[in-house]
Amino acid sequence: MEQKNDVILSVKNLNVKFNLRGKVLHAIRGVTLDVHRGESLAIVGESGSGKSVLNKNFIGLLDPNGFISEGEIMYYGMENGEPQLLSGYKKDREWLKIRGKEVSMIMQDPMTSLNPLKTIGKQIGEAVEKHQGFKGARLKEEVLQILRDVGIEDPERRYKQYPHEFSGGMRQRVVIAIAVACRPKILICDEPTTALDVTIQAQILKLLKELKERLNLTIIFITHDLGVVANIADRVAVMYAGDIIEIGMVREVFYNPQHPYTWALLSSLPQLGIKGEDLYAIQGTPPNLFKEVVGDAFAPRNPQALAIDFVEQPPYFDVSPTHRARTWLLDPRAPKVDPPACLKKIQPSL
Amino acid sequence: MEAKKENREVLLSVRDLEVTFGSRRNPFKAVKGVSFDIYKGETFGLVGESGSGKTTIGRAIMRIHPTSGGEVIYKGEKINGKISKELDKKVISEIQMIFQDPMASLNERAKVDYIIAEGTYSTKKDLPKKERMELVDNSLLDVGLLPEFASRFPHEFSGGQRQRIGIARALIMEPNFIIADEPISALDVSIRAQVLNLMSKLQRERDLTYLFIAHDLSVMRFISDRIAVIHKGVIVELAECEKLFEHPLHPYTQSLLSALPLADPDKEKNKELIVYHPDECHFDYADNPPEWVEIEEGHFILANARELEEYRAQLQK
Structure with missing residues (x-):
């Protein structure tokens, strides 16, 4: 394993299934992904594409009816350098050494992820006490410092307040404070700004970027907002129907997208629309994951799909050393299909 | 645009509108003296953060919230405060609203046909059942859904389909003016485009006027003709979309x-x-x-x- 120093989390051919009403739902279909130390990786996709399910595997929060049917997840970030096989964890006790200290998570809705009956100070203190063992005045000092770190003014007064006394943006700052309280190495952000206003969203994104530098975090950012991706990510993975169909550096994916689904996603942005004309809309619905998907999962919704798209799943084709896409269009034998014209509006400006 | 400007007809005019919540002793003014005109056939955008009062304005025009000051004038008639029964009926059918969250705005216990037809039970009381169902079928077809869906429950539909049902419910009343309160912010990126396209298609076909309330400026830029920016209950700037x-x-x-x-x-x-x-x-x-x-x-x-x-x-x- 020569990449050990660079890769902090490695996912190999992961398959996750759910038992649902007597049927089996194949939610993650063979995801292979390396997360590099210190990067911010964005995972984009529609709801139901499996982006949240994938990340829940990294922190042991998969719903009880879900299970890993194949593949492995390795974590290389432990202090003692010992690789951990996360996909092999069975008991909650094993997860305790990962959760909070190594991998931490911020949920979407700050309204529901805080306990309304406890003061903010107590809630942050809880995490610090459990993992770092501080008590009394030392604990309070640490919590005040964390509150300052996430940009909450007047921490002495805020310490004693309850969540309902905080606005949405401030609550999300508290959630972030709890998540980074134990100095995790990986921070998973599951749509942390979707419930917030644009101005507040911009502030939270700025805070996350600052924290990433200051605390040496690796950030996995789940979102469906491509504008947010452009803002925060170094690298982007596009998910569709439980699989990563394109992954690359953020400039590569935005300025030189390869997969028809990425094209469609970018074209449907109102930003690229021309007033008075119809916006590009993806037709149809995502495939039913209760059934076996044959070929390219996006083919039925892709008006330019090739015949082979319906028969065989395409492998990854490398576009550059950091950019690969799962589409037959990149096969040398494939006919040349141009990306939609409106994508020319997104051009590198550096 | 230029040619249209000359003979633009004001459809709805809001003058010094005030909406107050809370008790008399502890009042909170959510909307503080807002004035604007909406012209026939245009899409008027209202942007602002949460808490700015943009939804409250929409709901005050719909007469869901009582106004505490100012006037709302629709086609030359004042429609806020006490109004006659005939005017009330007219306003109910001509001004309709599309709500934000398609998961919460449809009655879970009613079938789609009832949800869509509900408004007509008040305006067209004596309509035979068959004709009413015909209206429902047409309305479903207009929004790109199949008439077969009429006998299903809302939980059987995806978010985008539910929002279409919400639009069908507004269309059956044959409105002139639709207030769309964040109609796409709860939807997925790929579905958003479909709903936006549907709304502009309906506008072209039926000469509808929209008041489009949202916080997402990129959507606003795409759909609105004029935009008003609201901050803490006050409109701070209003201009044609591109100018703004x-x-x-x-x-x-x-x-x-x-x-x-x-x-x-x-x-x-x-x-x-x-x-x-x-x-x-x-x-x-x-x-x-x-x-x-x-x-x-x-x-x-x-x-x-x-x-x-x-x-x-x-x-x-």
Whole structure:
């Protein structure tokens, strides 16, 4: 394993299934992904594409009816350098050494992820006490410092307040404070700004970027907002129907997208629309994951799909050393299909 | 656009509208003296953060919230406060609303046919059942759903389909004016485009007028003809869509525009965030209160004399 120093989390051919009403739902279909130390990786996709399910595997929060049917997840970030096989964890006790200290998570809705009956100070203190063992005045000092770190003014007064006394943006700052309280190495952000206003969203994104530098975090950012991706990510993975169909550096994916689904996603942005004309809309619905998907999962919704798209799943084709896409269009034998014209509006400006 | 300007007909006019919540002893003014006109056939956008009062304005026009001051004039008739029964009926069918969350705005226990037809039970009481169901079928077809769906329950549909049902429910009343309160913010990216396209298609076909309420400026830019920016219950700037995006004058508008995430990594990573500090920008409002001024044709702004000079200088550039 020569990449050990660079890769902090490695996912190999992961398959996750759910038992649902007597049927089996194949939610993650063979995801292979390396997360590099210190990067911010964005995972984009529609709801139901499996982006949240994938990340829940990294922190042991998969719903009880879900299970890993194949593949492995390795974590290389432990202090003692010992690789951990996360996909092999069975008991909650094993997860305790990962959760909070190594991998931490911020949920979407700050309204529901805080306990309304406890003061903010107590809630942050809880995490610090459990993992770092501080008590009394030392604990309070640490919590005040964390509150300052996430940009909450007047921490002495805020310490004693309850969540309902905080606005949405401030609550999300508290959630972030709890998540980074134990100095995790990986921070998973599951749509942390979707419930917030644009101005507040911009502030939270700025805070996350600052924290990433200051605390040496690796950030996995789940979102469906491509504008947010452009803002925060170094690298982007596009998910569709439980699989990563394109992954690359953020400039590569935005300025030189390869997969028809990425094209469609970018074209449907109102930003690229021309007033008075119809916006590009993806037709149809995502495939039913209760059934076996044959070929390219996006083919039925892709008006330019090739015949082979319906028969065989395409492998990854490398576009550059950091950019690969799962589409037959990149096969040398494939006919040349141009990306939609409106994508020319997104051009590198550096 | 230019040719249309001459004979634009005002469909709805809001004058000094005030909405107050809370008890008499502890009142909270959510909307503080807002005025604007909406022309027939246009899409008028209302943007602002949560808590700015944009939804309250929409609901006050719908008469869901009582107004505490000002007037709402629809086709020359005052429709807020006490109105006659006939006018009430007319307004109910001509002004309809599309709600934000398609998961919460449909009655879970009713079938789709009833949800869509519900309004007609009040306006067309004596309609035979067969004809009513015909209306439902047509309305479903108009929004791109199949008539077979009429006998299903809302939980059987996806978010995009539910929002279509919400639109069908508004259409069956044959409205002239539709208030769309964040109709797409709860939807997925790919579904958003479908619903936006549907709304503009319906507008073209039926000459509808929209009041489009949203916080997402990129959607606004795509769909609106004119945009009003609202902050804490006051409209601070109103202009034609492109004018507002090219020359935002009010510091709050500028901060909103700078916060808008763009799907372009080079631009997005190097942009400068403008933060709005009302106390610093408007330090002299106490001795020199702002007024609602038309600074250039069709471009209104809330500013005092000192600021107006600054803004004029900015426009000269």
